[in-house]
Amino acid sequence: MGRIAVAALVSLWVIPISILVNHIVPDPYMDEIFHIPQAQQYCKGNFRSWDPMITTPPGLYYLSLAHVASLFPGMLCAQVASSFSDVCSTAVLRSINGILAVVCSILFYEIIIHLRPALDRRKATLCAVILALYPLHWFFTFLYYTDVASLTAVLAMYLAALKKNYQFSALLGVVSILIRQTNIIWMLFVACTEIINITMVHQRDNVIVDDVAIRKNVTMGANLRKRKLGNAVDGANYFRTNTSTSSTANASGLLDEIQAILISSWHLKYELLVSFCPFFVVLVAFAAFILLNGSVVLGAKEAHAVSPHLAQILYFSLVSAISMAPLHFTFSQAVNLFQLMWKNRPYCFLIGFLALTAGFLSVHFFSLAHPYLLADNRHYTFYLWRRIIGLHWSMKYILVPLYIYSWLSIFSILGRVQKKTGVLAYFLASAAVLVPAPLIEFRYYTIPFYFLMLHSPIYDYRSWLLAGILYIAINVFTMMMFLFRPFHWNHEPGIQRFIW
Numbered sequence: 001m002g003r004i005a006v007a008a009l010v011s012l013w014v015i016p017i018s019i020l021v022n023h024i025v026p027d028p029y030m031d032e033i034f035h036i037p038q039a040q041q042y043c044k045g046n047f048r049s050w051d052p053m054i055t056t057p058p059g060l061y062y063l064s065l066a067h068v069a070s071l072f073p074g075m076l077c078a079q080v081a082s083s084f085s086d087v088c089s090t091a092v093l094r095s096i097n098g099i100l101a102v103v104c105s106i107l108f109y110e111i112i113i114h115l116r117p118a119l120d121r122r123k124a125t126l127c128a129v130i131l132a133l134y135p136l137h138w139f140f141t142f143l144y145y146t147d148v149a150s151l152t153a154v155l156a157m158y159l160a161a162l163k164k165n166y167q168f169s170a171l172l173g174v175v176s177i178l179i180r181q182t183n184i185i186w187m188l189f190v191a192c193t194e195i196i197n198i199t200m201v202h203q204r205d206n207v208i209v210d211d212v213a214i215r216k217n218v219t220m221g222a223n224l225r226k227r228k229l230g231n232a233v234d235g236a237n238y239f240r241t242n243t244s245t246s247s248t249a250n251a252s253g254l255l256d257e258i259q260a261i262l263i264s265s266w267h268l269k270y271e272l273l274v275s276f277c278p279f280f281v282v283l284v285a286f287a288a289f290i291l292l293n294g295s296v297v298l299g300a301k302e303a304h305a306v307s308p309h310l311a312q313i314l315y316f317s318l319v320s321a322i323s324m325a326p327l328h329f330t331f332s333q334a335v336n337l338f339q340l341m342w343k344n345r346p347y348c349f350l351i352g353f354l355a356l357t358a359g360f361l362s363v364h365f366f367s368l369a370h371p372y373l374l375a376d377n378r379h380y381t382f383y384l385w386r387r388i389i390g391l392h393w394s395m396k397y398i399l400v401p402l403y404i405y406s407w408l409s410i411f412s413i414l415g416r417v418q419k420k421t422g423v424l425a426y427f428l429a430s431a432a433v434l435v436p437a438p439l440i441e442f443r444y445y446t447i448p449f450y451f452l453m454l455h456s457p458i459y460d461y462r463s464w465l466l467a468g469i470l471y472i473a474i475n476v477f478t479m480m481m482f483l484f485r486p487f488h489w490n491h492e493p494g495i496q497r498f499i500w
Contacts, residue, residue, distance in 0.1 A: 104155060156172045169190065319445055483497075
């Protein structure tokens with residue numbers, strides 16, 4: 001069991017379902033009507049052509065060119081431009097996401113075993129396959145969207161950073177940004193988490209060195225001095241234990257961690273500057289792009305203007321918690337949260353009150369209903385908005401405690417294995433990606449969901465198996481609705497289909 005097994009298992013559904021989708025829906029659909037013609041222009045060598053309705057950079061189209069060239073190398077060598085453009089069909093262009101989905105599953109596996117080297121390889125394989133079934137990622141594997149390519153590039157960037165290959169990681173960060181601009185946030189998140197890990201390891205090593213020195217002094221001193229220094233050793237041992245990777249997030253305060261990171265960063269400033277200089281260069285280049293472009297998006301700027309959509313981060317918490325309902329919505333998890341809050345009740349109840357207040361203010365003042373959301377009944381979000389959030393004026397307020405519970409559950413699960421600063425970095429990165437987005441799109445939740453799952457503890461495999469069964473049921477439903485329940489609009493010709 002391993003990466004080959006993961007790739008083989010994922011291929012078992014990618015290949016036949018791709019064939020089925022291309023047979024029933026051979027023409028471009030939804031956003032494909034923009035992406036596929038643009039990619040075909042690139043296949044013709046027309047790199048100056050650009051559809052103003054496309055909001056993302058052309059990274060996917062360049063990957064598609066490389067993909068088509070690898071499938072038909074003879075045409076590229078013969079430089080038969082017309083023949084080369086002919087093979088850039090809808091089915092061929094869609095197939096790149098099928099290949100990238102397999103690559104993604106391998107990246108899931110590699111990251112899991114890197115973060116948990118003691119984990120059984122069969123269990124790691126199981127978790128990687130279940131993650132590959134996540135409905136939002138699974139569905140867009142079979143269409144020509146940027147989501148799968150974006151996720152693949154971000155995960156590859158993260159894996160390279162975990163292996164301390166920071167230059168290659170920054171290069172993959174450039175690739176991810178060329179596919180989707182918001183990946184600049186995940187590049188900064190990856191750099192931030194690595195800096196946190198490096199500085200905390202440096203601090204731990206210093207404590208160990210001090211501990212050894214104290215022990216040497218103890219063996220050389222008198223009995224009275226032994227007792228005094230013995231107390232110091234106990235204190236050093238306590239500090240060392242509580243700054244280890246497994247328990248720092250639970251034993252030390254957030255401000256203490258931040259202070260320790262700042263102090264260690266100052267001592268390691270030259271090493272950090274050299275290691276993470278490539279990330280800084282990419283950040284400066286991206287800032288220059290924003291200044292020249294006047295916006296983060298390339299096209300359709302009016303429809304995708306940055307808006308303070310604070311409710312978006314609340315929707316994400318609930319969607320992510322439901323996606324792993326066997327972990328979050330159980331009696332034991334609810335009891336654990338209550339016990340944790342009761343144990344630290346003055347502090348936790350204050351945080352809970354502030355979170356609820358912020359939640360109510362967010363849904364009241366910063367809950368946006370984009371025109372696309374209200375008008376397009378092909379998306380599931382259209383029905384969720386109308387039949388749940390828009391059912392009654394009070395519904396958006398009634399759901400706030402559920403949003404807050406979801407975030408508290410997410411924080412508690414991440415906090416079992418992550419430092420508090422790491423959890424904070426994850427929350428800030430998710431907010432930076434989601435809050436500016438005016439449109440509710442579950443596709444935007446994919447990357448933060450995967451970072452959540454990859455950093456969550458893997459203890460109860462029954463929960464993962466139940467999640468896998470849930471994913472399969474949702475995938476079967478959504479694909480059946482997409483393929484076999486088409487409908488027509490009165491105001492526009494053509495076949496319409498339900499989609500995420």
